[in-house]
Amino acid sequence: MASACRADEVLFKDDFAGKLGEGWSWVREHREAWRVSPRGLEVRMEPGNMWGPANNAKNVLVRAAPDTAKGEIEVSVYVENHPTEQYEQVDLVWYYDDSHMVKIGLELVDGRLSIVMGREEADRTRTIAIVPHSSPSVRLRLLVSGSRIRGEFRTTDSETWRTAGECDLPVRGLGKISLQCYQGPAKIERWARITEFRIVRTNARRPGAEREP
Numbered sequence: 140m141a142s143a144c145r146a147d148e149v150l151f152k153d154d155f156a157g158k159l160g161e162g163w164s165w166v167r168e169h170r171e172a173w174r175v176s177p178r179g180l181e182v183r184m185e186p187g188n189m190w191g192p193a194n195n196a197k198n199v200l201v202r203a204a205p206d207t208a209k210g211e212i213e214v215s216v217y218v219e220n221h222p223t224e225q226y227e228q229v230d231l232v233w234y235y236d237d238s239h240m241v242k243i244g245l246e247l248v249d250g251r252l253s254i255v256m257g258r259e260e261a262d263r264t265r266t267i268a269i270v271p272h273s274s275p276s277v278r279l280r281l282l283v284s285g286s287r288i289r290g291e292f293r294t295t296d297s298e299t300w301r302t303a304g305e306c307d308l309p310v311r312g313l314g315k316i317s318l319q320c321y322q323g324p325a326k327i328e329r330w331a332r333i334t335e336f337r338i339v340r341t342n343a344r345r346p347g348a349e350r351e352p
Contacts, residue, residue, distance in 0.1 A: 147213075150205055151338040155180035166199035166237075173198050179334030184220065184227055184323025192262040194237035196321035201234060204283075204314035205338065211284040213339040214316055217295075219276040220331040222247035226322040228255065229331045231279040233288055234317035238262045239309040242319070243279050243290035245272065254279075256290040260309035267304035278335075286310065 153160035155175050172183035180200075187196035205212050218229045222245075230244030239260055246255040248269055254277065256267040268290070280291040280300060289305040308314070316338065320331045 147342050148340045149337065150212075150340055151202075151336075153336045154334050155336070156334075162202045163200055164202070166201060167195070167197045169197040174330075179217075179332050180318075181330040181332050182229075182318075182320040184222070184224075184229075184320055184329050184331055186323060186325050187321045188226075189230075189237060189240070189242075189319055189321060190226070190257065190259065191264050192238075194262075196319060198320065199234075199237075200318040201315045202317075204233065204316045205340065207283050207285060207314070209340070211282060211341045213280060213282050213337075213341050215278060215280040215335070215337045215339075216318065216333060217276070217278050217335040218245055218331065218333050220245055220320075221275045221329065222252065222323075223327070223329075224322055224324050225249070227324075228320070228322055229333070230317075230319045231281055232317040232319055233281055233283060233308065234315045235309065235311040235313075239311040240317070241281070241288050241290070241306060241308065243281060243292065243303055244319075245275070245277050245279075254292045254303055256303040258306050258309060265306075267306055270301075270303055282341075283308070283314075 189196045220229045228244045228246035230242040232242045234240045243256045254270040258265045282289045290303040291300040293300045
């Protein structure tokens with residue numbers, strides 16, 4: 140008789156309800172520009188950039204990633220922002236260091252709110268997908284298996300994940316998971332909201348998400 144399917148295993152979750160969960164740390168922390176409220180983690184959108192060689196964004200939040208050799212890892216989060224600046228963005232990132240990462244996020248590109256997925260290796264950048272998105276909130280997901288990573292997203296009123304893109308990981312040491320907010324305005328105070336962060340070891344890949352044509 141076939142054994143029962145093993146359920147997905149939640150390795151870590153954080154709703155940022157009043158405090159940060161264990162295991163987080165900041166890169167270039169600006170303490171006055173982040174807060175945790177009953178609504179989740181709120182980060183002020185400040186100037187700075189992680190895309191390319193600048194590597195000067197503040198309040199880059201990171202934690203250790205699970206070992207992907209032991210099975211597929213799914214990382215997901217809910218983000219909300221109302222950007223007005225070119226390339227202003229809130230990202231979920233598989234992160235090695237400031238110069239090696241893969242991101243998927245909510246970003247303003249040429250006046251259009253979009254889901255953007257990109258890969259960076261040794262500060263050399265490659266945009267994998269730009270998908271128009273009508274809402275200032277979205278659920279983001281990264282699926283990592285071995286040396287491959289896939290970025291997905293879904294609207295808050297849908298249960299269907301859509302694939303933004305897929306690529307090889309720019310491996311450099313041990314992987315981390317990061318939340319990043321940057322390219323915001325210098326003189327306007329605006330805060331992104333982040334909540335419902337989850338890390339899951341999946342049992343097996345379920346039927347594929349809807350791929351953007």
